[in-house]
Amino acid sequence: MNPGGPLRKEHRLIEKMISIIGNETIHIKRNNSVNPVFIDTAVDFMKIYADRTHHGKEEHILFETLTDMDLSTEDRSLMKELIADHVRFRNMTDNLVSLKNVFIKGRKENLSEIVETMDMLVRHYPEHVRKEEERFFPASLGYLSEEKQKLILAQFWDYDKNMIHIKYTQVVTKLLETSQR
Numbered sequence: 001m002n003p004g005g006p007l008r009k010e011h012r013l014i015e016k017m018i019s020i021i022g023n024e025t026i027h028i029k030r031n032n033s034v035n036p037v038f039i040d041t042a043v044d045f046m047k048i049y050a051d052r053t054h055h056g057k058e059e060h061i062l063f064e065t066l067t068d069m070d071l072s073t074e075d076r077s078l079m080k081e082l083i084a085d086h087v088r089f090r091n092m093t094d095n096l097v098s099l100k101n102v103f104i105k106g107r108k109e110n111l112s113e114i115v116e117t118m119d120m121l122v123r124h125y126p127e128h129v130r131k132e133e134e135r136f137f138p139a140s141l142g143y144l145s146e147e148k149q150k151l152i153l154a155q156f157w158d159y160d161k162n163m164i165h166i167k168y169t170q171v172v173t174k175l176l177e178t179s180q181r
């Protein structure tokens with residue numbers, strides 16, 4: 001297996017969530033109402049799984065390894081574009097949390113902004129996956145020896161091992177802040 005293997009597998013799960021978000025967007029438009037629990041669940045997935053776990057491995061391990069290598073101008077600029085995409089998705093997710101918080105406080109008029117933000121994620125994420133799978137991952141293999149690829153896979157595994165602890169430390173921290181004392 002090469003480093004693209006686990007990343008492609010993660011893409012398949014992210015795509016499922018993106019398609020669920022797409023369906024929920026249609027539901028929101030049709031019913032003119034937002035289910036805050038849905039948004040919380042989708043945001044949790046986008047933050048912990050898509051961003052920290054998946055983009056985290058891409059940026060901190062794969063891209064980090066490639067950054068000191070002699071990448072072609074085209075591959076280096078594609079890598080920068082992918083990082084910029086990650087920032088954009090991160091901002092969309094944060095925006096969705098703020099909009100939902102305002103919405104549940106009674107400002108119902110921002111429903112259209114919630115729909116717009118969810119639509120943006122649904123429209124742009126598949127293109128990001130395509131850029132990685134069709135262009136960047138295959139190109140990156142050209143720079144990585146078998147040895148380097150094995151090392152990256154081992155680093156991916158190490159990175160993933162910590163995620164469950166990060167996730168539940170966050171859950172406890174949040175509950176400590178919000179639970180009744």
Ligand SMILES: [Fe+2]
Nearest residue numbers: 055058082132
């Ligand atoms: Fe990515």
Ligand SMILES: [Fe+2]
Nearest residue numbers: 007054058132
């Ligand atoms: Fe990716």
